[in-house]
Amino acid sequence: MADRRPLIRESSALSDTASTHALPSPGFSPRSRSFGFSTVNPYVSPPSSPPKSISRPGYERIQSDATAAGRRNEYANVLHEEDEEDSISDTFSRRSGSGLGIGSPGASQYAASKRVSIQTIPRVPVGAMKSPSIRSPSFTLSPPGTGDPLMGGFPRDSAGSTPDLRRERLSPKEDTGGYKESGRGVLKKSRSSESGDYQRFIHEADTQRLHKGSPSIKSAYEVDFRPNQECPTQNPFYHPSFTWLSITVIIICLFSTVFSGIFLGLAWKGPRYGKTITTHGSLKPADAIVLTSVMAKLIELSFVTSFVAFLGQVLSRRAFMKDHGRGVTLSELSMWRWVVQPGVLITHWETAKYAGITVLGILSLLSAVLSTLYAPAATALVQPSLRFGSWDHRILVGQVKSSFSNTNYIKEICETPIRSDTPEIGGSTCLQIEHAAQGYHNYQRYLASWNKQANRGNGTTDQSKRPPGFGLLHENTSITAQWINIIDTKEISRKYKRAINNVSLAMPHSGVFQAARDQRNGILQPEELNSEGIYFLRASVPSPVMHVLCANMEKEELAPIVYDEWHNNETVDINNWPILSSNVSTKNTTKVDKLFGWTKKDDVSRLDYPPVFARLPMPFNTIMNHTSFPWGRDTIYLLGQGGADATKNYEGQYFLCQVKVSMTPFCSTEYNATGSGGSMGAYCEDENDNMAYIKSLSNATQNLRVSDWKDIGFDWSNSMSLNTGIMDANASNSRLLTQLILQKNNDGDYDLSPALPSPAEALAVMSGCTILMGALDTPFVEFWVC
Template identity: 45%
Template sequence: MRNWVGAPGYMVANFETVRYALFSILGIISFIAAIVATVYTSASDALVQPQLKLGALETKIAKANVMTKFANNQYLGFNCETPIPVSEDEEHRNATCLDISYAAQAYHDYQRYVAEWDSFAKNKSAGTTKETRVPAFSQYRSEIQVNGTWLDVSAFEWNGRVVNNVSLAMPHAGVLGAATDERNEILQPSELGGLGAYNLVASVPSPAIHVLCANMDRSELAPIVYTAWNYSEDLDAPTWPAQVSFLSSNSSINTTVVDDLFGWRKNGQNAPIFPRYPSNYNTVLNQTFYYGRESIYLLGRDGDTDVERYSLCQLKASLTPNCSTTYSAVQEGSSLSSTCDPENDPLAYINSDAGAESGSATVSLDWPWVGTEWANSMSLSNGITDGKASIARLLTQSIIKKPELQLDRPSIAEALAVLASTTLLLSTQDAQMDMDWAHDEDILLSPETVNFNATLRERTYASGPTGEPQKLFYIVLVFAFLTNILCLAYFIFHRGLVTDFSEPPNLFSLAVNSPPSASMAGSCGGGPAGRQWAGEWFIGESGGHLFIVPKEAVPAVVAARGNMGNAWRVEEEASWPVQQQGHHYPPGDLNHQHHYGQIPQSYNNNNTGGPGGPLAISTAMATSRGLGGDGNGNGNGGGLLARLKQRFSSSGPPGGGMNASTAYVRSPDTPSSATRLTSSGAL
């Protein structure tokens, strides 16, 4: 049973030990201890040892710093990273830096986007609903994956023309600053050796880009194309739009058939003016606007040789209160995502500020300056000189020809939204985190602290189960605790060092210094078998000498000594080969030969065993006929008891008579009155 605890596999290899020992109290305790010892490490690892796991969802008020309003082109220019100082290129330094930044990020995003569309087209997995279109995505700081949300993706017919309308929301980049703000006490992955992680959901507005495109023909566009109605001078492309600089916000622009669709002549919004009709696979921009205009415009033409088809697109940006921003931080790759489901998302900003404005009231009047710089960096106005930019060709190939979305490619409105999404991320950097800007200055001299609702779930080191099945290990820990309490109580009541007889060296010493047991006959080679496992044994002691006493020997030993403590001397003497003084028995003399630890049998003249069989250890009592006994308690010099007396007394011939009640003089093993000789088989 000791081996069960140290080597649980022993129970499998020696199942008989379990079979016989399990039905005893010690066996049950040992079995439980073995099971506990086997699974304790797993239980402690699962429940006690700190391990990485997601904690509970925590609701908190988070803090962030705000420096500017949404889509502030000047702030973006000042913070654009370039080694060229402002003093060296005061007029163009910021614009040049922003153009490089916009173009690099937008081209990278669009290349990944069209590659994803290629995969969708080959697998025929795209649909016509916003949920089944290829999702929009970007990257922020070259390491954070940004996932947008389509608010609307549609194609329909309006007054006999094809219209393509999309709205795309992106997450608020200001949440990244809040996530690393020390005031929010969020443990960063790097602080746990790269193993930490957390999920922060912020109730803040999300920036959105709105793209509305309408297919038109040459005659419908004539009122807003400069070369179509100005015959007095030729287009001067290098100086455009200086030729129309005389126009102001109060100038009256020609009416078109799409004024109502694009909202022209309403709320101070006028139609754009394009320098010329673009040629096949080219685009031009309107670049003629004043502060207060909400949108920028692009005009493109596809390569259809049968129909002269143009697409006029309007782009504008706003903040929407119907979304929340989620930042998932991990060492191997973080992500920033927008979620726009106010009915099911309690962290949508509209649920934190029920009175927040939405719709056209939230359109940014500052974004057109950002958008124009972005469009110029993308060479979207190269069509003014038939520049045939690759991006313009790819865009115009996406113009839809029917009032339905294509399944093998994005629509032109989707493509423009993805390209312009990078401006949304930059426009929310250090920007307002509510719907209103309550300052007279567009840029603050020092950061302003704002609060917003958020939820946080962190993956940190913690103890406890990571799943319901692991809670079963609590049973193991309870049993381990109870076992330790039991051991503690034992040591309190049994103080001092004790000898562990189950230790192999100690047990070996006991075994080789103890007489064999009849019940263990035949086990010396391969160990106990069968019922031998059920054998009970005890430890005896005499004069500091320890020995094993099997259960069947206990009554006789106790009868001979009255206690277990000094039975060894009787057993020891009876186990030695008996040699009478001055006599050496020949090997063939069966009357005098016997084995170590075994009382000799009584033999007759025919060397046939008489009454009295071999007994292990039980030497305090023997048959009255053993080697010269007369069966009445008297014996001669060859009797066993006489020899015992000889061994345990100082004098007396072996052949002298002996009464059964005579004490063994000078022996420490004075037998009790129970040592009276009885007839054979009385044990």
Template identity: 45%
Template sequence: MTEHRGNYQELTEYSSELFDQSVETSTPGDTPGHTPGLQQTNFSGTEPLLSPPTTYQPSPDLNENPDRTASHFHGLSGSQTPKSSFYENLSSEEYRPAGATPSRPIYNDLPRNEARGYPKQIYLPRRHWLYIVLILLSVYSTLFSGIYLILAFLGPRYGRAVRTGGSLNSAGASLLTQIIAKSIEMSFVTVMVAFVGQVLSRKAFKAKTGQPLGITLAEMNMRVWIMQPGLMVTRWESVRYAVVSVLGIAALLSAIVAMLYTSAADALVKPQLRFDSWRYRGLQGMVNTSFANAQYIEANCQTPVIPALDPEYGTNNCLDVVDFAANSYYNYGRYISNWSNFANSSNGSTDLTTRPEGVGQFNGATDVHAAWIEIANVTEDSETYGRTINNISMAMPHAGVVQAAHDPINGILQPSDLDGLGIYNLKAAVPSPVVNALCVQMTEDELKPLVYSEFPGAILNTSSWPQQLDNLAPGYKFNLTGTKVDQIFNWSNSTGQWPPIFPKYPISYNTVLNQTSQYGREWIYILGKGSPAQGDDYALCGLRAYLTPNCSTYYNVTSSGGNLTANCDVSPGSTDFTYAQLFQNEAAHMPATNASKDFFELVQEWATTLSLQSGITDAQASNARLLTDLMLPEYSSSNTRITLQPKLPSMAEALAVMAGSTLLMSIQDSPFVPQWNYTNNSTITPGVYETFPIALSAQQYASGPSSPYQRVFYPVLLLVFLTNVVILVYLLSHRGLVTDFSEPLNLFALAVNSPPKEAKEVQSSGRWVGPEGRQYETPWFVRAEGEKVYLESGGHDGTQKRRSFFY
């Protein structure tokens, strides 16, 4: 007797109803405990998974009541169809032998959406709210995953948009990034699960070359991979059988990237502190005064003493104590300490470029590093003039760069703007101040024309020096020329530079100053006498200051402070960023000697403060004693090769370092060019901004990888975006949805509708533990008869296996 699949389904429904009503019905061959009308066998695992009965005996009640309505779930719509109509609608073509493969999908007789070819009860048009919501989620996921991908690749810098105290700080930016990343992840998972469900549901209905494709249990489990990646481990067999297709690979990759997406966004998109490359720009700095303006520096000394308390010396004392004594002694002490470490840890050096550099401090938080420039050869100079000569030039950085870098007008993010973590490096093409210390050793006779106490009839009164110079005998004339060192110091009437006059010869370990000054003098002079063991020579040292275009100022800032450095590398091929390189024409027209005429007035007060004049009273000042200990050996016929001492600084080096603080004071608030270009004599009130070129490399919050290992997350962002694009195109091209039968609720409804015999395809022998082994690759089809929708197994005999990697 032939059997139609619908008859078998109807019999199952009716027998289930009889069982529920406890009606005792039996047919020949039934045994107690068995459901009436069903052929029941034991599943051995060797027969095909789909083996419908070869004979069909309808229930007597079913034959006697042909109009009885089946009680099972009639399709996903929940409607019911009388059996009389069901039998009347059967066509002879649809009757087939048991187990035979239909020549076309059974659901072809159902009303269907003509444009899409699906039964109307499982098709959701594009106007349906579910389709609209899914499209919106897909658009959102595609758009923002694309934005995140662009941000990760371009790594934009957010500047002042993300900073402490700004509209968005780092914590807020991080939280916003994580929230958006999480929403992308959730929307991506949602649309990916829906995409997998749509593809599988359409495969369950669609046919290729007239045959339905079907879906497997392993494929149905793909949605679980994406939502619960850990189940890929516990249900690894489902992965094994489903990953052999394009859709399986896509689902597997989607599960992995969805799991890593938030971490990838955190590594590549979240704003992180990152250095940028050197960027060239202009920086504005305030200019108030000319270089080495002593009156301006004195007036701006910070002191709580009001002028009314000490109108004559109030600001002068502030300058002496706060700026001169404090800064100079601090710098000099650090320098001597560095020399001690250098001498004890090495064999020393006579090469000035490898000896300890000059040091300083600016504004209490910035360490200053000087540079030795225009290095003279001590041996050659001494041999040329037949006496010991020590000529040292030390360049300091432009202190105005520090003030300009911190000026809000320039918008440079400080460490305080970046949670105290920011760093930036800046190099400025500005002139650098230079102090030149020239020490020449002379005998007592050679110095005699320069010592007041040796003048005819002169009686030194230390309390009235240097006013005593006005009390010389009438007609006495100073000897402006004719000394042994005129050429070395460039003393002549034509240059306007004349020799100093010292009050007396200093005794051993003491120094005296020339305090005979007149505007126009470039040098201040110091006369010192060392230990008797060093010989009978005196050291006559001169100090002057000028600006050089051959150095650049480097400023490095961290949360703990800053470093200000003078970089004076003028070697061929140097990439140093100097004023002379950028403004070659201006630098070429600078005068050969541009020594400051104002520096003398400033440094004269400085020298007095540091006890360098204490030798006038034989005061034995400690600073003078240490300084004279550093005199170089005497030049003589038996010692013509004078060099720097390998483990000891020279007197000229020490003087230059001590005077370094005056250079920082002199250059502060001064122009960023080598000359004064204003009509005012020396001061501008209020100040004006000058723009100077800099190269800046700064940390700021930016997207992109901050470490090389973070680049491994680029494929995660790329795959999420590309997958979103594919899904969006897929959804838009289909312009509607079919019911997703991989969803647990829909799958449960299908299982309820399906014949109980089909459960054997997913039940292990003797126990209920779910599918195993090749049961995962058994094809299943979604069938529809009338308004009924149910699952049917394609068996395990190989006739319905997948025929292509792409389907």
């Protein structure tokens, strides 16, 4: 049975036969009292003269507690060590002579074999394990004053340094005697020290660290080294399953999981919050943004905390698994920094090179990326923001107060501060001012668009590609009209052997604007979102259409319908024409009866009778037909004559235009609302447009005449100075309009000019404001429902 005594035993004497020279006395004797404490010198006083050779005595440990022998027996079957004498001898032989004085010039045979047996620790469930005791071991402290007051050494029972886990001293062989004999055998082979008292003094301080109660340089493989007592932990590393810390981690994990799931659902569905988040509501857009950002950051922090806790548990479990675990590396211990401080992956990329290819490393890298991008992703996908959604099919409601183009209702809603006039006269005056304001503005913008095309040289004779009609509603909503029922002007002109200019301009239903803002429809308006909102609305409603048909005519061809050309010897002027026009009608035949539909078959209402003009207008002047017929006539007529300007002479060339309004079911209205205004347009004659009114009501009337518009048309023409030719007023609007008469092209055919609008186009745009105002508060169908 091998000797299982401690590896190193301390003795009160360094040698049984000889001792080294002492250093010069600093004024203290080995047995002197220091600071009032009595100590016993464990060393033998050096002789007066050094001997020729010094043999190092063996060390003998004096047990400080009663359980030393028991501990030796307890650990006897744990650690087997051999060749102590040869190892120590070889160690001493390799020392330099200037060290502690224990080296010898002779070299002994070092035992190459060293067998270490470590008892495995069985795996026990964490809940059943208990942490080692953190109380100090039961050893007897050395009395005060055991340290060296001169050299500042540690007391014999205090930890002079961090425990050294290296094996610097070997246990004695099993076939040798006791530890004492082994030590003496080694020292016999060592050479004598040349350092004398100085080596003895230094070695004295070194051996004091080898006391049993001190956590010193002993190896963990020595049978008498107890980490749980010599190096006690401050806190237990095994914890119960349910503590405040574990419960907190569970709560954090649940918070991260639940709210990240909620955020994922919100990002996936992208709900529309409607009036929940508005400028004037309980939750404002700015507050919603802050709330979302805070919640996203909390989810990110809770995720990082949960993953770091998971990482710590995995690495801790791996570190304590001695049977199956491989331990942990420094790069694995630094993986938590990847998640907390992703910049470490750049500054310390070496750690990722070693640990990044493992499963745990890949999870850590993925967590670092997710935690870094979570807040920006939440801002982009979850944070309430203005974005376009899908089309929402629903039925909207709107106010209906009048039929389409009801002149009495339009006069009533016209805003004027004059209260002294009668409602009829005051309303007509206000309405004409509004017509003039809207008509001139729309006409001017339309001409400006033509000016741009003429300057660029990209004009065309194709009606569908020419500048569209323009309008303005409520001063902040621009109107885009569409040309429909497009004809081949050149071909029609050849058929009638004259210039034929026929256009149809479809306007959007202006009642959609009011319906979009009706509170019953619940549409969130831009002003409710800090004027940053925007939405699109497409309505399946009919659209009003302005029809203008113009034909070039000669003076002789107009004589049958010009009152002043009749031989009645009555002078016509602005004063007597209102009286004469009330009873004037004719069945005279003209060359354009078929073109304008003057069949003259209805002798009762005379709706198919041709118009009668007071006189032929002067050059650059226009005149209107204000002859009165029974209710039901839907058209008004305009007659103009060209003139000679600086480059062209159109004097003697007349044109006659017919203006009327109808409703078409082949269109839909689209309204786009923005914070600074909006836009509205009519979209017609598109077979793929499912929102066309004809798709909602398949039996709708395709060309419904609007007879009420004639009264509005009279007021409009007066406000636009189109009837001033009766007194040769030379109005600017009339002059500009007569300069647009169609002329023959280079091929000798009448066609649209690529650089100028036609008279019919100009009149359609100029009169478009009348059907915009006429559609306010009117039905969204073609008929009136009482």
